[in-house]
Structures are given as structure tokens and as C-alpha cells.
Amino acid sequence: MPRIKTDLTASEYAVLGLLRQRPTYGYELKQQLTGGRGLARVCPVEPAMVYAILKSLSGLELIDGEWDRSAYPPRAIYAATAEGDAEFQRWLRRPVGRMREVRLDFLVKLYFALDEDPDLASELVTDQIASCRSYEADIERELGDVEPGSFDAIALTSKASAARITQDWLIQCQHDIEARAARAGS
Numbered sequence: 673m674p675r676i677k678t679d680l681t682a683s684e685y686a687v688l689g690l691l692r693q694r695p696t697y698g699y700e701l702k703q704q705l706t707g708g709r710g711l712a713r714v715c716p717v718e719p720a721m722v723y724a725i726l727k728s729l730s731g732l733e734l735i736d737g738e739w740d741r742s743a744y745p746p747r748a749i750y751a752a753t754a755e756g757d758a759e760f761q762r763w764l765r766r767p768v769g770r771m772r773e774v775r776l777d778f779l780v781k782l783y784f785a786l787d788e789d790p791d792l793a794s795e796l797v798t799d800q801i802a803s804c805r806s807y808e809a810d811i812e813r814e815l816g817d818v819e820p821g822s823f824d825a826i827a828l829t830s831k832a833s834a835a836r837i838t839q840d841w842l843i844q845c846q847h848d849i850e851a852r853a854a855r856a857g858s
């Protein structure tokens with residue numbers, strides 16, 4: 673029976689997502705998560721942490737490792753399990769709940785959604801825009817209950833501003849995804 677862990681980190685989901693794409697070795701994962709390109713641009717993982725993540729995901733039975741003895745030294749090749757695939761799919765389709773998670777968690781999701789299906793990526797962005805609008809509306813209601821110029825008002829105004837800026841960025845992402853899809857379709 674797997675250990676129970678309530679939430680995986682963005683780095684753990686990144687590794688799980690890469691292993692869903694194709695079974696691979698720890699060394700190859702390290703190369704994909706370092707160097708500042710692609711997924712490593714938003715979710716860099718220290719080389720030693722890759723193996724800690726593999727151990728954690730294995731303990732949760734979200735991935736499975738098998739020894740490849742065709743070369744020396746033997747290496748473990750990892751792949752997502754059916755449970756790992758299902759967990760990743762659930763995570764991928766949910767918008768992030770906190771504005772501070774958009775720049776990491778959402779971008780990791782978008783990386784995989786763009787690879788998997790442009791329509792999924794577009795849907796993910798649309799859902800995230802709606803989540804940001806809801807968050808901003810909640811903040812605006814709270815602002816009505818605090819004294820103008822107070823620390824609470826300043827903090828809430830900052831959060832509302834971040835939500836608006838994030839929405840603007842997400843709308844631009846939506847346009848970019850649609851333009852990319854149009855170019856690919858022609």
C-alpha cells in the first residue's frame with residue numbers, strides 16, 4: 673500500500689509528467705530539468721533532488737523503476753504507473769488556486785498541456801483566467817470592509833493588482849496559443 677501524501681510539489685509533478693511522456697533514466701531527467709531551457713526555465717531541479725523525487729514518487733507508487741542491465745553500469749529506468757498517470761491528469765486539468773502558484777505550478781502544467789494537446793492548453797488557460805477573476809472579485813469585496821489607507825487595504829490592493837496583471841498575461845498566453853494552433857493548422 674502506498675504512503676499517503678496530500679500534495680506533490682511542482683517539481684514532483686514535472687518529473688512525473690516527463691516519465692509519462694516516456695520511460696527514462698535519472699540522468700536524462702537531470703538533463704531535462706537543468707540548463708535553463710524548456711521545463712528547466714520555470715522548474716529547475718538540483719541534480720541531487722531528481723533522485724530524491726524519484727524515490728518519493730516510487731514510494732507513492734506513482735512511478736516504477738526497472739533495472740536495465742544491457743549496459744555497464746546497470747541503470748534504473750523509470751516510468752509512470754497507471755496511478756501516476758491518473759494523478760497527473762487530475763492535477764493537470766485543475767487551475768491553480770493561489771496567485772503565487774501561477775508562475776511555477778501553472779507554467780509546469782502549461783508545458784505539458786501544450787505538448788499533449790493545444791485544446792487542453794487553451795482550456796487550462798481559460799480556466800485559470802476564470803480563477804483569477806474570481807480571486808480578484810473576492811479581494812475587491814474584502815477591500816470594501818477595510819479602512820482605506822490601512823495596511824490591510826494596501827495588502828489587498830497589492831493582491832488585486834497581481835490578479836489583474838496575471839489575467840492580462842494569461843489573456844496574452846491565450847492569444848499566443850491560438851496563433852500557434854492556427855500556424856500549425858495551415
